[in-house]
Amino acid sequence: MSYVAQMRIGTLEITTALAAVALIASRPRVAAAAETGSLAPVKIRLRILELGKQRTFEGLAPMTIGRDRNCELALPDAEASRRHARLETQGGTVYVRDLGSKNGTYLNGHRIDAAIEVREGDAIDVGATRLTVERLGGQEPWT
Numbered sequence: 001m002s003y004v005a006q007m008r009i010g011t012l013e014i015t016t017a018l019a020a021v022a023l024i025a026s027r028p029r030v031a032a033a034a035e036t037g038s039l040a041p042v043k044i045r046l047r048i049l050e051l052g053k054q055r056t057f058e059g060l061a062p063m064t065i066g067r068d069r070n071c072e073l074a075l076p077d078a079e080a081s082r083r084h085a086r087l088e089t090q091g092g093t094v095y096v097r098d099l100g101s102k103n104g105t106y107l108n109g110h111r112i113d114a115a116i117e118v119r120e121g122d123a124i125d126v127g128a129t130r131l132t133v134e135r136l137g138g139q140e141p142w143t
Contacts, residue, residue, distance in 0.1 A: 041089065042094050049132075050075060059073065062087055063086070079129075120134065
């Protein structure tokens with residue numbers, strides 16, 4: 001087999017592998033409204049930056065986020081709506097959904113208008129508060 005033929009085969013393999021990786025990485029993060037719900041609780045740890053201070057929150061999604069004291073994650077943020085956003089779950093996946101808030105909900109700097117999958121490392125902005133997803137799911141105890 002000639003050197004050129006070997007290069008073409010190698011290029012084809014690399015191209016196929018890159019296409020497979022791109023397909024997996026580009027799976028949609030947006031969920032249809034009918035797909036999300038509160039079916040399976042998922043453990044979540046958030047790093048919260050609010051009013052210049054930082055704190056950690058651990059809880060179970062689904063949960064409501066907002067200024068209202070009855071929210072599972074209550075924020076002392078005047079720019080947050082009373083019921084601002086919701087973390088929903090479906091099949092072990094966590095989604096964030098805006099609840100018609102005045103100032104909107106942002107995921108990684110982009111305003112959301114549908115339920116969008118949340119992954120570790122994502123930043124959710126609710127009013128002037130930033131929630132960074134540190135950990136999702138898992139059975140082992142967190143340290």
